[in-house]
Amino acid sequence: MNILAVGAHPDDLEILCGGTLAKYVKMGHKVYMAHLCNGNMGGKDIPMEQLAEIRDNEAQKAGALINAEVLGPVCDDLGVLFTQEMRSKVTDIVRQTRPDLIITHNPQDYMTDHIVTQQLVFDSAFSATLPNYKTAYPAHEKITPIYYMDTLLGLKSQPEFYIDITDYFETKKAMLACHESQYKWLKGHHITDPFAMIETMAKFRGLQAGVLYAEGFTIEKVWGRIPPLDLLPA
Numbered sequence: 022m023n024i025l026a027v028g029a030h031p032d033d034l035e036i037l038c039g040g041t042l043a044k045y046v047k048m049g050h051k052v053y054m055a056h057l058c059n060g061n062m063g064g065k066d067i068p069m070e071q072l073a074e075i076r077d078n079e080a081q082k083a084g085a086l087i088n089a090e091v092l093g094p095v096c097d098d099l100g101v102l103f104t105q106e107m108r109s110k111v112t113d114i115v116r117q118t119r120p121d122l123i124i125t126h127n128p129q130d131y132m133t134d135h136i137v138t139q140q141l142v143f144d145s146a147f148s149a150t151l152p153n154y155k156t157a158y159p160a161h162e163k164i165t166p167i168y169y170m171d172t173l174l175g176l177k178s179q180p181e182f183y184i185d186i187t188d189y190f191e192t193k194k195a196m197l198a199c200h201e202s203q204y205k206w207l208k209g210h211h212i213t214d215p216f217a218m219i220e221t222m223a224k225f226r227g228l229q230a231g232v233l234y235a236e237g238f239t240i241e242k243v244w245g246r247i248p249p250l251d252l253l254p255a
């Protein structure tokens with residue numbers, strides 16, 4: 022299968038589904054990790070252009086750890102808005118990668134880049150199938166099923182299924198560790214130690230699922246998108 026994961030910022034996928042992506046790769050699937058924003062507002066002491074470059078390198082390194090192909094960015098931080106231009110860019114990510122399954126942000130997540138990423142991905146998984154909607158790449162054959170990741174720290178999120186990532190938690194941590202520019206920033210700005218955050222969440226979801234570490238997901242259940250259960254990396 023081709024698995025396309027789309028996060029708003031470099032590091033979102035590592036935090037919210039890194040273990041599951043590592044597991045998909047191990048099972049032999051092709052994984053694409055796309056981030057829409059260049060991360061240029063994730064700091065205050067480094068000039069924005071330089072920060073975007075640093076964050077691009079960090080995202081590439083994290084993807085390389087699990088042999089995932091990294092795509093993006095397509096806009097600045099705070100640039101994820103529902104426009105025709107962004108629709109076309111996100112549609113092309115779908116058309117380019119031709120996914121069997123898409124993973125993206127939870128519709129209830131904590132900031133607008135995340136929420137509109139979900140809306141654009143939901144939209145583009147459909148738009149990508151319309152041959153009369155012209156973009157750089159040809160239309161995709163099928164409307165792709167979507168799994169939504171947990172929200173940050175699980176607020177307003179109730180998973181419908183859990184992926185056991187016990188064997189992949191160290192890899193998830195190593196992927197997050199590639200985003201070196203973010204440790205200090207997240208600690209100072211969001212009062213969050215990102216490693217404590219992913220460990221607490223993975224243990225919390227793990228306890229709920231009867232394993233050591235887990236990641237939780239919900240399924241988009243509109244017409245035409247209900248995924249068969251064999252898409253689960255069980």
Ligand SMILES: [Zn+2]
Nearest residue numbers: 029030033135
């Ligand atoms: Zn983010």
